[in-house]
Amino acid sequence: MDLHLLSQYLLSGLVIGVIYSLMALGITFIYSIMKMINWSMGEFYMIGSYVQYFLLASVLGWDRWYVALPLAMASVFLLGVVVQRFLLRPMYVGGVERRDEYATVMTIALMVLFRNLAIVLGGPNQYSPRDYAKPTMLLTLPLSGNRFVALVGALVLLALFYLLVTRTWVGRALRGAAQNRIGIQTAGIDVLRLDMLAFGVGVAMAAAAGALLAPDFLVYPENGAISTFKGFEIIVIGGLGSILGSVVGGVLLGVIEALGSVFISPAYKDLYGFLLLIALLVLRPNGLFGERERTV
Amino acid sequence: MSRRLTAIVLAFLTLAVLAPPALAQKPVKIGVLTPLSPPGDPAAGQLIVRGAKMAADEINAKGILGGRKIELVIEDDSGTPEKGAAGFRKLATQDGVVAVLGQFHSSVALAVQDLAEQFKVPIFATQASARAFTEKHLNYSFRTHVIDTDRVQLWNRWIKEKGFKKVALLAENTDYGVGLVEDTKKLFPSTAGGAELKTIVFDRAVVDLTPQLLEIKSWKPDVVINIGVGTPAYLIIKQAADVGLLPGTPMLVSYDMPARAEFWKNLGEKGNYVSFLVYYHPTMKLTPRGEAFRAKYREQFKEDPVYASLNGYAQVVLIADALEAVKSDTSEALVKSLLANKFQGWNATISFSRGEGPYWQQWTPPMLMMQYTKTDMPFTEAKIIYPAEFKTGELVVPR
Numbered sequence: 001m002d003l004h005l006l007s008q009y010l011l012s013g014l015v016i017g018v019i020y021s022l023m024a025l026g027i028t029f030i031y032s033i034m035k036m037i038n039w040s041m042g043e044f045y046m047i048g049s050y051v052q053y054f055l056l057a058s059v060l061g062w063d064r065w066y067v068a069l070p071l072a073m074a075s076v077f078l079l080g081v082v083v084q085r086f087l088l089r090p091m092y093v094g095g096v097e098r099r100d101e102y103a104t105v106m107t108i109a110l111m112v113l114f115r116n117l118a119i120v121l122g123g124p125n126q127y128s129p130r131d132y133a134k135p136t137m138l139l140t141l142p143l144s145g146n147r148f149v150a151l152v153g154a155l156v157l158l159a160l161f162y163l164l165v166t167r168t169w170v171g172r173a174l175r176g177a178a179q180n181r182i183g184i185q186t187a188g189i190d191v192l193r194l195d196m197l198a199f200g201v202g203v204a205m206a207a208a209a210g211a212l213l214a215p216d217f218l219v220y221p222e223n224g225a226i227s228t229f230k231g232f233e234i235i236v237i238g239g240l241g242s243i244l245g246s247v248v249g250g251v252l253l254g255v256i257e258a259l260g261s262v263f264i265s266p267a268y269k270d271l272y273g274f275l276l277l278i279a280l281l282v283l284r285p286n287g288l289f290g291e292r293e294r295t296v
Numbered sequence: 297m298s299r300r301l302t303a304i305v306l307a308f309l310t311l312a313v314l315a316p317p318a319l320a321q322k323p324v325k326i327g328v329l330t331p332l333s334p335p336g337d338p339a340a341g342q343l344i345v346r347g348a349k350m351a352a353d354e355i356n357a358k359g360i361l362g363g364r365k366i367e368l369v370i371e372d373d374s375g376t377p378e379k380g381a382a383g384f385r386k387l388a389t390q391d392g393v394v395a396v397l398g399q400f401h402s403s404v405a406l407a408v409q410d411l412a413e414q415f416k417v418p419i420f421a422t423q424a425s426a427r428a429f430t431e432k433h434l435n436y437s438f439r440t441h442v443i444d445t446d447r448v449q450l451w452n453r454w455i456k457e458k459g460f461k462k463v464a465l466l467a468e469n470t471d472y473g474v475g476l477v478e479d480t481k482k483l484f485p486s487t488a489g490g491a492e493l494k495t496i497v498f499d500r501a502v503v504d505l506t507p508q509l510l511e512i513k514s515w516k517p518d519v520v521i522n523i524g525v526g527t528p529a530y531l532i533i534k535q536a537a538d539v540g541l542l543p544g545t546p547m548l549v550s551y552d553m554p555a556r557a558e559f560w561k562n563l564g565e566k567g568n569y570v571s572f573l574v575y576y577h578p579t580m581k582l583t584p585r586g587e588a589f590r591a592k593y594r595e596q597f598k599e600d601p602v603y604a605s606l607n608g609y610a611q612v613v614l615i616a617d618a619l620e621a622v623k624s625d626t627s628e629a630l631v632k633s634l635l636a637n638k639f640q641g642w643n644a645t646i647s648f649s650r651g652e653g654p655y656w657q658q659w660t661p662p663m664l665m666m667q668y669t670k671t672d673m674p675f676t677e678a679k680i681i682y683p684a685e686f687k688t689g690e691l692v693v694p695r
Contacts, residue, residue, distance in 0.1 A: 002514070005510065005511070008510050009507050009510065012504075012507055013507070123338075124332060124334060124338030124341075124342075125558055126526070126527055126558070126562055127561070127562065128530075128534075128563070130564060135538060135540070142538070143538065144535070144537075146538075147538065216534065216535070216538075217503045217504075218530060218531070218562065220334050220527060222335060225501075226501055226502075258506075259507075261498070261507050262507045262511055266496055266498040266499065266502070266505075266507070266508050268499070270502070
């Protein structure tokens with residue numbers, strides 16, 4: 001195996017891993033605050049890609065992808081807020097006894113609804129926005145301009161997210177909610193409002209991934225399925241609720257898949273991540289950076 | 297007496313007015329089981345349905361079996377065997393269709409053909425080419441499309457004639473993809489002029505094929521064969537261009553996906569110089585029925601028809617003709633008629649025999665290899681690069 005090629009495989013895995021981690025971060029963020037798994041995360045990714053395509057094809061023109069991206073994120077953020085307000089909030093205020101089941105049923109129903117709505121509104125075919133940028137080189141790796149933009153975009157969003165969570169008042173409140181939902185209510189913080197914000201931000205992260213990857217991975221009703229799948233793998237590898245775990249888990253999964261598919265077989269690409277996941281569940285059940293939950 | 301007579305006449309009139317039309321107008325139901333949503337290739341399914349509907353409209357203008365209408369019952373198989381099986385069961389048991397056409401994905405066709413045998417309802421492969429479909433020698437399985445083996449033989453002959461020494465094959469892990477890999481491996485030593493073959497099979501659900509394309513690029517092949525269907529076929533082209541494999545290395549797409557209008561919309565300049573297999577070309581001489589369909593299609597959709605529509609149309613007409621020939625609407629009679637008669641297809645006469653190997657209840661259309669040499673080039677202007685007798689241009693490889 002020549003080193004040049006090996007470095008290309010590693011870089012390719014690294015790039016896709018960073019992009020995967022955006023999706024995982026959204027899932028883990030929502031879980032941390034709301035203590036629920038959003039099974040329709042891939043559909044918010046899909047909606048992000050459709051909004052981006054629609055804005056570029058019909059409103060802004062193909063070159064203004066950087067304007068469309070925040071608009072796509074904002075639209076999905078608003079959709080997330082509406083979904084949380086009317087469909088998920090009853091979990092906490094409506095006296096629902098089995099919250100986990102409620103959240104599972106509701107988000108799976110949303111997944112089916114959004115996927116079918118996409119078929120009804122956009123048809124079942126694939127679409128693709130024009131390239132965001134010209135092909136480039138990342139060290140030894142020839143990279144599409146789109147993938148480079150997605151990589152930079154993902155890194156910027158991850159950094160912004162980190163700043164939001166660690167350096168702002170809202171971020172402190174969100175971290176408080178992640179630690180103890182009842183505790184922060186005693187400090188006078190409206191936790192239901194925080195839920196709304198967390199759900200909106202989480203799904204907007206997924207939408208960003210969908211919008212950034214639209215020219216490379218296409219726009220079609222089921223394009224979010226693979227991202228959800230990877231997102232859940234990453235949060236188990238990295239540790240549910242851990243932001244750092246999402247990033248490290250994403251990169252690890254991307255690299256392992258790239259190397260496994262070249263050195264073993266690409267027909268079992270998904271298997272390599274699962275083997276890592278099973279190994280971690282046996283050796284470190286809380287994931288790489290997950291912490292055992294402590295309750296009083 | 298006159299009152300009784302009047303009553304009898306009225307009763308007869310009532311029966312004549314109400315009951316017989318209800319019987320006479322009972323439609324002949326034909327199922328169309330085809331991919332209309334992902335993960336299948338929904339564009340193909342829509343084109344098949346388009347052709348089938350035009351055939352039904354044409355037949356219904358005159359009626360069949362003494363004025364009865366054709367009713368199409370359309371089901372989405374999503375390109376997955378489980379949805380295909382559920383759809384076929386519904387068509388056969390609930391809707392009572394006389395036959396089912398529209399099969400596009402080999403994995404689905406191979407799964408539902410056993411049900412066709414069980415329910416004794418003929419199934420037609422419209423664009424599913426797995427050899428096993430007709431090789432099983434089942435009584436209710438028919439195909440009016442190419443067989444993988446023929447496809448492989450065509451590209452092997454082309455490889456030999458072009459003198460390619462290294463051939464890479466990137467295939468999805470479906471019955472179609474794996475079948476083509478197996479056939480190519482089997483026939484390669486004897487028909488490809490001693491070229492070296494590298495095969496990579498990937499999971500159809502995977503969206504990032506960069507590592508595989510980097511591996512192929514480092515192997516420096518003379519040609520790459522793209523065996524993806526729908527989304528994977530697009531992803532291979534896009535990502536091959538991104539890693540710099542295209543356009544310097546020729547790529548052959550294993551079926552006629554590039555003939556569709558959305559090809560350029562999805563790929564832009566990355567689709568340029570791609571070669572592909574087709575079964576229809578606008579310069580082909582068609583049968584009178586095929587010519588009439590082509591003219592009507594152009595008038596209705598303002599574009600040239602593609603093969604999926606032509607074959608969807610031809611199969612509905614074939615079923616109607618076969619039923620008319622035996623004056624029956626049963627599936628059993630349909631099978632007998634299909635084996636005993638000849639029918640006018642879109643480009644030639646269709647007949648079925650029970651030959652050896654995969655040539656069982658099989659009718660094969662022609663196959664051509666074409667290439668785009670300009671971004672946004674209309675399909676009608678693409679050059680035929682193989683076989684030699686139909687050639688209108690040479691393979692162009694930009695350096």
